[in-house]
Amino acid sequence: MKCPYCQTDNDKVIDSRSGESGFAIRRRRHCLSCDKRFTTYERVAELDIRVVKKDDSREIFQPEKIRSGIERACWKRPIPTAEVARVIAEVIENVQQCGNGEIESQEIGSMIMDQLIELDDVAYIRFASVYRQFKNINDFVQGVQPILKRNEIELHQATKVTAQGKPR
Template sequence: MKCPYCGFTQDKVVDSRESKEADSIRRRRECERCNKRFTTYERIDEIPYMVVKKDGRREKFDRQKVLSGILRACEKRPVSAAKLERVVDETEAYVVDSPERERSTSEVGELIMSRLKELDTVAYIRFASVYRDFKDVREFKEELEELLHREKRSI
């Protein structure tokens, strides 16, 4: 917090009180350089983080929805819960770090697929088949062939 008088960044809290509505906290602060007092208010950030769907609709980011999709893709696969949690955490951080408070679902989906590809190729294919909405076996086969081709190049 910068002092509004001298711009110094070090201060101490002299007094804290909750507002009558309990939706903010009022703090009296004292600058450690000029010793002047000023008041700050802290409020909960209520503007949700959004994802933009392919058809342009906006939807509130839902961590649980991401987790359930990843869990479905990793069902009966040797992927630990800790690794799944890390993928969900990275996905949420990606959305939260957006300066516009929103990301497209295509960006979010690509991030999840890249993480799943590193963890388990079967889980990746499962997730990709739903996410990319494969229309037929040919699309599924093309994705598998591309995966195999990349795997051969890395050996």
């Protein structure tokens, strides 16, 4: 496998394990040329998954679309590259393990939004605005609701922790 950092094909597999679903093998590799580490995923390629779109038409699942959608949402955000790669890999893996070979495009959208909301508010909104096709400010306000709700819960929990942490 060519190293993503130095492009040299000289690595050693240091760890190899099955993904949580058992549908992917995750290999941790150590580049002997530049000493960096990277991860590869090995999965079944032949299985064609069909994505059911809103108008009920179907198209072959293209992992590349997931990748570009997520990368576009995370563009220039302070998110570690490895985190973006992890989210992309997880979503693709989740789609590929869907049982009957079909998955609704809405379900894929929700999976991505569930991941992005944990990662970065701006990335989440960017993705949501494209995916949900925000047309006006009301759509936008609707779109940020999950973030506001989450922040409220976090604030609430943080306050509780502080209160408990006070010396008696």
